[in-house]
Amino acid sequence: MIWRIFRKDWSQLWPLVAILTAIQFANAAFWFALGPFEEPRGLLLAAQIVAYLVLLGAAVLITATVQQDALIGVSQDWLIRPVRRGALLCAKLLFVLITVHGPMLVADLAHGTAQGFPARDTIAAALTRCAFIAAIFDLPVFAIAALTRTLVQAAATMLAIWFVVAIGIAAGILVRSGAPPPFAASGMQWMTPAFWSALALCAAAMIIRLQYRHRAASRARVILWGAVLLAPLLSFSTWAAAFSVQRLLSADPASAQPIVISFDPGLGRAPIAPAPASAGAVLLPLRVAGVAADAMVMSDRAFIRLVGRDGTTLYSGRTTVNIGYGDDFPVRTGGAGELRLHQRITFPDRVYKVLRAQTVRAEIDYSLTLFRVAAVNTIPALNGDGRIPAFGWCRTAVDADGDDIALGCTKTGTPPTCVSIALENPRNGRRNPQTPYCEPDYAPLSPHIHPDALSHFGADIKWRTLQQLAKYAVDGSQLADARVSLRSYEPAAHFTRHLVIPAIRLADWAAEP
């Protein structure tokens, strides 16, 4: 019966299947043609559009497949036929699997093979992509299609879901007086899509079961909108609660135990403000000890509390107003032992004006992540072309402006999210400063699903400025001998530290010239 329904749907939908298959192969062809530097720009734009068309086309085909034998309504012919509901569901799922994921898998395998990746890596990446898209995209779309009769109704439902979730998130921002969601621009950003995916998967499974078993549309709609209303829930959670979950997921919690952060007045005031001076900014001297060699510490968030002599809290808030990865804490790369640094803390102007001359007690709660080196590799700076573990197939070239070495890498699966890159000359031992590219992802499972099974990673490494203002140790004359050093980092431990400074006068550490 399953095969019979499958063939019936095929006879109805093969033109749509053909179009989606063409889009999927066009997607793979575009990304293949773009190469590691993703040029020209026009082709990149086209490829990005086609990548979204793949998802749109898949959504349309899934919806059409389900609605061939719609579950909503009373006039569909199949309802009065001796069709087993279980067989119908299996036939629909099989159809989606074969017509959406068959071409997707083949296109991904073809792309990976054409790029010269080993078959095992290519198959693993393609299967992972298919599995995750099936779970977090296909099934929710399938469930919505099972609750609607037409493509327009399904599209309107998806828009309504998006609108309700957006309203929920906006409400969260209002509740936090305009502050962004707690995990924004942090390695814990994965929690929101992971929560949404889990919610969507659970709701979809329940809706599909209810609809195909009982055609209980009212109950299924309650589940749908219940899940939609729950979706913004995480944006109302606190950073501390989320970070405590993240700590439980640490790969090697013991590695962070030796790390100590202390107030280090001996370091003195910062000789040069590391950022433009601000009336409300303080550059706090700190000593970070116990960091292992070739490790890196990133402050995910830090909250400061200023307490008066009588024990009352005078101010409490984040140490920075910026949104960004580790914005308020310098990233440490290389070396071992201890690090002395100035942490920039920004207070609201009115708070700073009132408290700057007072002696207060400062308490800082840090949420930190220790990274360790996952891979260290090099590639020639000029016209390098090689396969590098953790980075994939990489190439280098001087960019069009002539002031950067452009590095472009293509890799099966997920790209590295925390990398440090430097230009070095092995002949004379000279080395330019490391450039960190670190937008970490602390997700325990981070599949790469868009735009295809191959991920693309790129960076520009400066060796001169167009105005010739900066002097680099490795300059243009050494490019022929130079190489690009690549270090990728992975999170080892998420941990917290509580720093107490019993007495401090903010004005003593002001970031004033």
Place this chain on the structure above:
Amino acid sequence: MIVHLDNISKKYGRFDALRGLSLRVPAGSVFALFGANGAGKTTTIKMLMNLIEPTAGDATVLGVNTRALSPKELAQIGYVSENQVMPGRMSVAAYIHYLRPYYPTWDRALESQLLGKLRLPPERRIKDLSHGMRMKMALACALPFRPRVLVLDEPLSGLDPLVRDEFMEALTLQAGETTVLISSHELAEIEAITTHVAFLDRGTLLFQETKADLKARVREVQVTLDGAAHIPAMAPPQWLGISAAGNILSFVDIQYSECDLAARIAALLGSVRHIEAKPVALRSVYTTLARAVRDEEVPK
């Protein structure tokens, strides 16, 4: 009973589509369901097919609760509705080919006979068929497996006379071996094959009986009086559609009894010259009753 409804109710929000409806359809009968638009005929039929669930009460078809109708029972039930949506891009032949394996009792010879009689173009896509062709298509998909029950919901609506004839001819191919439940306003066409009738009004059953009993108790009566005819002020409630013209008084007696009609008329109208009581066609029964129900004068 092959179809049995027991105190069925169906609510759509605050609207009561069915209110405590009970029906019994005997095996082998051709059971016609009458009623004005909105009386609850289609709701009743959709509930029997488990397309909608009753709010209260139980219904059984082939001895199985309609809420639990399984492929086994559905393989023995044919259904034709004016609103039936079939896969539009499939051809007539392809869809019949698709359906065939679902029914263990599918009769290829009967299928060929039906397709010939109904003049369906096998290669034409279903979406390109006219309304009449689609109804014939639905019938062609409902009969070849020789269903034990055939449920027809307004099958003749919107069909031209020629197509109606073809439809009825195809239907009569199986008369006698199938229990038919039919809801239709086209009473003239179905009268010949109907054996039982039920009349619904605003979700309740007004009556259910055999066609023979109904036709025996309903008569169109013309009374020729000596003087001018007037509509009597105290006419019996079972006299419906009373009209007076010249010296002739006409009405439909829904509790006709040959033995006491003359006496009742004489008692009410006095001297009577002639009384003529004629059998009434099903269509006239329906229109008289429907009009009376609309004007709320029918005795319950």
